[in-house]
Structure formats: structure tokens, C-alpha cells
Amino acid sequence: MTAKEVEPPMTAKEVAPEVGGATALRAPFATRLPSVTALRIVAATLVFIHHSTFQPLFSDQGVQKVYNMLAYNIGAISITFFFVLSGFVMTWSAKPTDTAKQFWWRRFVKIFPSHLVVCAIVLFLVFLAGRAVPWREALVSVGLLQAWVPSNEYLLFAINPPTWSLSIELLFYLCFPLLLIPVSRIRPSRLWLYAWLTAAGGLLLVPGISWLFLPGAAPDSPFSPFSWPQMWFIYFFPVTRMFEFLGGMILARILMTGRWPSVRTWHTAVLMVAVWAATLPIPGNLFDGVYRSLFIMPIALLITAAAAADVAGRRTLLSSRGMVWLGEISYTFYLVHVTVFFSLQAALNSQWGVGGMFLGDFTSRQYGTVAAFAFIVVAYLATALAAWLVYALVERPAMRRWARPRRARPAASASASTRTA
Template sequence: MTTKEVVPEVGGATTSYAPSGARLPSLTALRIVAATLVFIHHSAFQPLFSDEGVQKVYNKLAYNIGPISITFFFVLSGFVLTWTAKPLDTAKQFWRRRFVKIFPSHLVVYAIVLVLMLLAGRAVPWPEALVSLGLLQAWVPSNDYLLFAINPPTWSLSIELLFYLCFPLLLILVNRIRPSRLWLYAGLAAVAGLLLVPAVSWLFLPDSPSMSAVSPFSWPQLWFNYFFPVTRMFEFLGGMILAKILLTGRWPNVRPLFTVVLLVVTWAATLPLPLNLFEGGYHALFIMPIALVITAAAAADIAGRRTLFNSRGMVWLGEISYTFYLVHVAVLFSLQAAFNHQWGVGGMFLGDFTSRPFGTVAAIAFLVGAYLACVLVGWVVYALVERPAMRRWARPRGARPAGTTSAST
């Protein structure tokens, strides 16, 4: 195990920190937090509550959670991969591990959903299906390629793949930042994502067709701001820089609870704003609060403090979070379709039904049951596909396994 070092912090305080590779179970656990937020967001795509007032409140809460969850994933990926980077690792080895992590489970879930669609007699949009097979759909400036992919949530993996491709070069650049300027660059990453990207879309992209009568953004602008892989790189960079801040001992002694409260307050303060503002580029408001939550949780692990994030149950859920994410829409919408007396894959993306709403208590029970079903199916895919694939193909045959890592993405 790597020996811990004591490094002076800003303000004269000291903190015990470990070089990259130290175990950070909280970062594994935080993945299920982000995945759960995505589940809540998508659960509002069909009416669940027969009480219209309750449904309206739920929609407001759930819809605005969506942009937070995606930013959470991206910042967390940047942080974890920077923390676990090893000096002797090659780009080829890194890309191999990322490919094996992402594609086997994606292909298995894709095939299952495709078969269910065919058995249910649903039309398959083949251009969109083939593009999403290669996880390239976010590069296409057409809403059809996002909504009618075989497994729609995988659009975010298009962005992850670009980050993986660029990570070896980005790490070289981030490592060249002087430690005294890391906080400055972290702020610049957040501000650039918040101001530069929307400004470019406003100035250079057409203002039609409009997304809706109340949306200030056209579809080209929204796609550029929210779905285009290149413009989401600021979130990864924010996570990378915060990891370097912790590694160089420049993280102040901030408890995770404070950062969580800050994130919740930021979310609550933005609730009156329409969702399309966040999808139009202002999701970057959450880069720094999310990065602070992640860094504070990592610092608590290094200090040996017990928190909810590094509890055994949360870490286990974090380990299956990727497969949970892959299956959650298919499972959720299939269950909603079943209550509407339909068989097979259904839902807003893959079917044409309108979900039957429940009473308030029954709707909550349905949500809990659907979530547990997603956990179960996600665990099955993790146990039968992701974990065996990583053991078999993540490293060349005969290669000696690397040391214990802090978290996986």
C-alpha cells in the first residue's frame, strides 16, 4: 500500500493525503447517487400520480434533477480517472480498460432490448439503432438519434468515450498546471462551461427550429450546449483539476455535509428556472458544487472518517451503478407498460402508450419497486457480464494485475 504523506495546505493547515491509487470507496458509492438521480428524472416522463398537483410537483423536482445527474457523472469520471492514473500506464492500456468496461454490458443490454422490441412487434428505427450501437448518437444533431436509440440513456456514453480518448493528453496538460494555480483553473473550467458554450451557441448557431413556444433555445443550440460531446469536456476538466487539488494538498478541511448542503441549496435555488435553461448550457452552474461534494468525500476517505458514502451497502450499489444505468429505462418503462396491459418494452422512448397513474401511496410503492427491480437486473448484468469481462479482457493475458484502485467509472 502506498505510504501516506503530510503536505501543507492553503492557510497553514495540514492534511494527510495519499498519492493516486489510494482507496476512495466514497467515489464508487457516489456513482449510484448520480444513477439514482437519473432514475428519478426518467420516472417523471410518464404520469405516475393521479393527483395532478402531486404530479406537477414531482415533475418539477424530477426534471431539474436530470442535468445535475449527468454533470455529476462527468465530473466524477474526471476526478476518478485522474486520481487512479499511474505513471507507467500507457494510453493503449487505458483505452483497453475503458473499452472493456463500457462495451460488453452495453452490447448485451442493447441486444436484449432489441429482441424484446422485435418480439413485441415494435418498429425498429434502424439508422438510429445502428448509430447507437456504436455509441455515437450524441454526435448527430438530430433529436431522433437521441430519443429513438435502442437504449436512449446511452447518449451520455458518447461523451464519456470522447473524454476517454482525450484523457491521456488532458492529463499531461493538467499535470503541467502549477499547484498554486489549480483553484484558478478549476474556476475557469466552470465559468467557461457556464458562459462560453451558451454564448457560442447564441452567436453562431441558428435560432430555429425552436424547441417549444417557451424555450429560448433552438434545437441546434440546445444540442450544441447539452448533447455535443466537445462542449461537455469542461465538466471532466473540473473533476480532473479538483483531483489534482486534493493530490497536492490544497484542499481545505471541508466536511462532506457542508458541500452536500451547498449542492442542495444550489439545486433548490434553481428550481424556479425552466428545465430548458439547464439543457441550454446552464447545467454548468452545478460543476463546482458537485466537484466540491466529490472532493470532500474523497478527503474524508483519506482521513479515515466513516460516512454514508463509504458504507458497505453504498459501495456495493456503486459497483453495479453502470449496469443499473444501462437497464433502468428499459426496466422502468416495461413495468409501466405492464400496468397498462402491454407486453414487452414500452415507455416514452420505445413505445406509444400513456402510463396509467396511481394513487399517491401506490405511485410511491411503484417507484420503490421499480428501483429495486433496476438494482436486481443491474446486478445480474454486472455479475454475468461486466465483472467477468473486466477480469478476462481488461488486461493483456499474462499481465500482472495493477494495485488496488480507489474507484471505477
């Protein structure tokens, strides 16, 4: 998810003759996608806003209700965004000379060092706060295995609750080298058909299986109209989230093969907002379970349009230096946002909020409308600062030190020695 998949910038791109009115790329990995990198912070910001509803901030209950209504569904949308984005960028940046082992190692180096450091910090804060640690759940979440466990406690009472989505991303990483083979063999003329079938699979097939084969909801189920097994299967089970990942892979191939029409980024952004507004009346659990899949195609279209703008060399707000920088720290932003936000919220009420909205168990202090929005902005800036520190001190050094194959370094040294001699 949430990992930064875009390869380092390269100076040239190879292009083939026009296909279907667009340009087909022979070497897409040679083209930087700054706008796609920037879209990561957009998705991470939506998650941040969604989680800010878990402890009430507004003293005006009417304002809080409207804020909750507007912010709730964007949490599920942003997770779908991350999953589609991963499929797109991995396919776009895949190198023919890369091996599965090299790919998996880069993903491991990208994900785990920052994840483990943040977990260690949270555990230390929990210790300082004198709170009990649910060690079983914590150990499972440290290993990023929590989404495989059909228990709500392993998802909500983890040391860093948002990392459940990373356990799904790990499945994507594991399967990508194998999935790339059949996806690359789809005929260009059939790519759009497969893209729509993938979206339909997420919208219809997964909920249909859960309703047919898993026990239904009790009258007092908090996940109504679903039971917990149904909700876990639809929303948290890594295998059923493969539709989003595959959708991103197929849309990357559509752009690579020149099948992308002349659609601008703002067109797809308007479509996204329109679908979001139309789905606001849908109850939260029903949206999470079924209707979030409506966003697979709008999200895929937005990502592809942004990538097409980068390929065409068009400058946009997304490709600005500030947005790209925020996109680069988006993974660590995602890792730290719950801890920073709820720790600040609790501290202003002289309490500990460490462990997030579930483990922290604090009483939220409420503010007037302007002050509440000011707090959200300050907490966002503090999260960005903490994310930059983890990125600069952990993620970037780890990638520079360990991400490249070891055999490349002796080869480079030998070449330098030959030139010196």
C-alpha cells in the same frame, strides 16, 4: 460515465509533508475511494427519478405537477455529476506506469460488453412486442456515436436512450491521456483559478457561442429559448461537455497537491441542495442549456470532499458496504433502468413498454399517491436486481478476463514456475 474508475484496493498510501494545511499524496492511486464509488449510485438514482416523470404515474394532477417540478432538473444535474466524477477519478487513479493503450482497453472492456448485452436484450423484447426498429438510429447508438449526430431522433429513438451520455464519455476516455499532461503541469498555486475558469467556461462560453453563431429559436420551438442546433451544441455535443470533465480533473489535482481546505462532505451536500432549490423556478430547457453549469463547482466540491474523507480514513454513510456495492453496480443500473421501469409500467396496463419512454409508445396507468410512490420503489428495486445480474454475469467477468494486459499473465506464470522449481 458512467464507468467505475476506482482501481482495486491497495494496502498503503504514501504521503508528503503538509501543503497549505492539507496532506499532499504522492501515490493517490494507492488509496481507495469508497465514498466516491458510492456517489455513482446517488447520481444514477437521480437519473432514475428524473426519467420516472416521462409517463405520468399520479392520478392527482397536483401531486404529479409538484413531482415533475422537483424531479426535472436533477436529470441534467446528474449527467454533469457523472462527467465531473469521471474526470476526478481518472486523474486520481492514473498510474505513471500505465500506457494510453492499456487505459483505452480497460475502458472499452468496462463499457462495451454490458452495453451490447443490454442492447441485445432490448432488441429481442422489441421483436417479441412486434414493434418496428429504427435501424439507423439503433446502429448508431450501439456504436455509442449518437451524441455526435445533430438530430433529435438519434438521441431519443435509440434502442437504449440514456446511452447518449456514454458517447460523450468515450471522448473523455480518448482525450484523457493527452489532457493529463497539461493538467498535471498546472502550478498548485493556480489550480483553484483554473477550476473556477473551467466552471465559468461551461456557464458562459458555450451558451455564448451557440447564441452568436447558431440559428436562433423559432417562436414555436419546443426547445425555447433555444433552437434545436443550439440545444444540441450546448447539451449533447461531446466537445462542449469537456468543461465538466476538466473540472473533475483539476479538483483531483487540488486534493492531490494538498490544496483542499478542511471542508466536510455534508457542507458541500448542503451547498448542492441549496443551489438545486434556488434553480427550481428556472424553466427546464433554459436550465439544461445554461444553468446546469452552475453545478460544475458544487458537484466537484462534493466529490472532492468525499474523497478527502476517504483519504483521512473517516467513516461515512457513503463509505458503508451497502452504498459501495450499489456504487459498483451503478453503471449497469444506468444501462437497464429505462427498460425496466417503463416495461413494468406498461405491463401493469397490459402493454409493452420496451424501448423506453420514446420507442415504447404505451399508455401509462395512473395510481393514487401512495400506490404511485410504492410503484417507484418497487421499480427501483427491480432495476437494482437487473443491474446486479448484468454486473455479475457480464461486467465483472469481462473485467476479470480481459481488463489486465496479456503479458502480465505469462510473467506471473513464469514466476510461479521458478518458485516451484
